[in-house]
Amino acid sequence: MSQRFASKASFREAVAALGLPVSDDEFEALWEMVQGVHDQADSLRWYLNERDADR
Amino acid sequence: MITTSELPFSSITALAERYRRGETSPVEVMRLLLDRIDRLDPRLRAFITVAADQAMADAVEAWGRLTRGDGSPLVGIPIAVKDSITTKGIRTTANSRVLEDWVPDRDAAAVERLREVGAIVIGKTNLNEFGWSIPREDDLCPPPRNPWNPGLAAVGSSSGSGVAVAAGLCSAALGTDGGGSVRLPAGQMGLVGVKPTHALVSRRGVLHAGSIGGVGVLARTVADAAILLNVLASSGGEDPDAAPRAAADYMQALNGDLRGVRIGVPWSYIDAIPVEAEVCAAFDAAVAGLERLGAMVGPVDLRSLEHARAANFVVLVAEHYTAHEARLAAQWPQYGRSARLYTAMGAFVAASDYLRAKEVGRLVGSDVDAALRTVDALAMPTSPVVTAEAARRPDAHRRGINASFTAPFNLTGHAAFSVPCGMSAVGLPIGFQIVGRRYDESVLFHIAHAFEQATTWHALRPQDRAIVGDRS
Numbered sequence: 411m412s413q414r415f416a417s418k419a420s421f422r423e424a425v426a427a428l429g430l431p432v433s434d435d436e437f438e439a440l441w442e443m444v445q446g447v448h449d450q451a452d453s454l455r456w457y458l459n460e461r462d463a464d465r
Numbered sequence: 466m467i468t469t470s471e472l473p474f475s476s477i478t479a480l481a482e483r484y485r486r487g488e489t490s491p492v493e494v495m496r497l498l499l500d501r502i503d504r505l506d507p508r509l510r511a512f513i514t515v516a517a518d519q520a521m522a523d524a525v526e527a528w529g530r531l532t533r534g535d536g537s538p539l540v541g542i543p544i545a546v547k548d549s550i551t552t553k554g555i556r557t558t559a560n561s562r563v564l565e566d567w568v569p570d571r572d573a574a575a576v577e578r579l580r581e582v583g584a585i586v587i588g589k590t591n592l593n594e595f596g597w598s599i600p601r602e603d604d605l606c607p608p609p610r611n612p613w614n615p616g617l618a619a620v621g622s623s624s625g626s627g628v629a630v631a632a633g634l635c636s637a638a639l640g641t642d643g644g645g646s647v648r649l650p651a652g653q654m655g656l657v658g659v660k661p662t663h664a665l666v667s668r669r670g671v672l673h674a675g676s677i678g679g680v681g682v683l684a685r686t687v688a689d690a691a692i693l694l695n696v697l698a699s700s701g702g703e704d705p706d707a708a709p710r711a712a713a714d715y716m717q718a719l720n721g722d723l724r725g726v727r728i729g730v731p732w733s734y735i736d737a738i739p740v741e742a743e744v745c746a747a748f749d750a751a752v753a754g755l756e757r758l759g760a761m762v763g764p765v766d767l768r769s770l771e772h773a774r775a776a777n778f779v780v781l782v783a784e785h786y787t788a789h790e791a792r793l794a795a796q797w798p799q800y801g802r803s804a805r806l807y808t809a810m811g812a813f814v815a816a817s818d819y820l821r822a823k824e825v826g827r828l829v830g831s832d833v834d835a836a837l838r839t840v841d842a843l844a845m846p847t848s849p850v851v852t853a854e855a856a857r858r859p860d861a862h863r864r865g866i867n868a869s870f871t872a873p874f875n876l877t878g879h880a881a882f883s884v885p886c887g888m889s890a891v892g893l894p895i896g897f898q899i900v901g902r903r904y905d906e907s908v909l910f911h912i913a914h915a916f917e918q919a920t921t922w923h924a925l926r927p928q929d930r931a932i933v934g935d936r937s
Contacts, residue, residue: 414813424813425809428794428809428812429794430793430794430797430809430812431794431797431798432809436802436805436806439806440806440809440810443806443807443810444810444813447778447779447782447810447811447813447814448813448818450775450778450779451779451814451815451818451821451822453772453775454772454775454776454779454818454821454822454825455821457769457772457825458821458824458825458828461828
């Protein structure tokens with residue numbers, strides 16, 4: 411699981427800073443979704459490192 | 466003599482021929498289709514807006530063009546347009562309450578081209594909100610049902626376009642495709658789905674196409690798709706991403722068998738994806754069919770496609786948020802629940818994530834280019850799953866698993882078609898995908914046409930009584 415945010419609380423602060431009026435249940439869903447896209451983004455970083463190492 | 470039950474399913478080529486012979490007229494066909502929409506669409510929900518009055522007026526004008534000897538194959542042909550493609554004088558909502566009452570004052574470039582040659586916009590079709598959400602019953606327009614089995618949903622995001630063509634509510638439709646949104650519904654509804662080379666069709670007037678989305682075609686036959694792309698394809702300059710090129714006549718490619726054609730199958734990538742058994746079986750049969758037609762089919766190693774799928778997802782997420790950033794917070798309640806979360810997700814993608822995803826696109830694109838120097842086309846399933854319900858399982862949808870075979874080629878920009886190749890136990894069609902070099906759609910039309918002529922999948926059609934009779 412990606413760890414871009416130190417905690418859910420820090421993620422909540424980031425959401426609030428954008429002014430997005432998310433409800434509590436939306437916040438939980440968004441947290442899961444953001445973790446997912448970060449996992450995918452991290453997989454790309456690893457892939458590029460690997461591919462770079464192969465060159 | 467063709468019957469009124471067969472007429473709505475005529476190919477464009479057959480309908481144009483009937484117009485010229487005087488066997489029917491655009492006015493008669495438009496009346497028939499509008500009546501079918503009245504009867505079937507309350508159940509199917511293919512259309513957000515039916516442009517009945519304008520379409521009838523255009524049909525009268527088309528009849529005039531035909532009597533004056535206009536030879537365009539699209540005069541009087543009813544086309545549906547995805548509601549994220551702008552249409553002059555016809556409401557364009559992208560199925561969002563954010564745009565609920567917006568009536569554009571200019572057509573998108575693709576619509577403009579179709580209208581110039583006499584095609585008629587019959588209406589605007591349903592989609593996932595802004596093409597980027599899991600559809601819900603409380604959407605502005607609730608999600609379309611699949612005419613092949615109305616108990617099941619139609620996959621998107623060009624779901625309404627697919628339903629409208631498959632159910633005989635129009636002759637063909639425009640969709641948009643940023644990760645498979647033309648090819649996936651085409652595959653699931655027994656249609657030919659064409660995602661052209663990136664920017665071959667101008668994206669002017671397409672809402673939020675971003676750097677990897679574009680206009681595609683859903684049609685009943687390969688020839689119909691070729692006729693449409695002949696009109697839609699730009700020779701460069703109209704879209705800033707398009708390379709200058711000589712105009713092609715794709716109809717010229719619709720001939721012959723596949724002797725001498727080399728087709729590569731990325732088995733190592735396919736085997737790494739959780740593909741349903743029925744899809745595997747249909748694809749295996751399609752490969753055998755290609756071989757019987759004379760194609761030389763062999764493996765190609767393209768395991769890097771896995772990373773292109775993930776990269777395409779990251780790019781879509783980031784670009785979608787960027788397109789909506791200015792209004793998302795202020796209009797939060799007007800976005801549907803799924804759409805606002807899918808959009809907000811992109812706020813948390815870093816610039817470095819986005820740039821890495823684009824770099825993956827460049828590298829995988831060069832891998833695909835290398836493979837396409839050894840073969841003429843690639844073949845693989847269109848979708849790993851049969852139903853929209855399976856595609857929309859949240860764990861899979863959020864990672865773009867349903868677009869495993871389609872999304873990589875949005876990122877790389879290669880031409881990719883879905884062609885009907887089977888039928889599932891739940892009564893939904895199955896498609897397979899062929900991928901070709903950029904700006905080499907002719908090769909794909911040649912392969913798709915040869916396969917279509919040797920099979921009967923494209924001739925199957927859903928039954929009206931199943932649509933209106935199934936209220937479960």
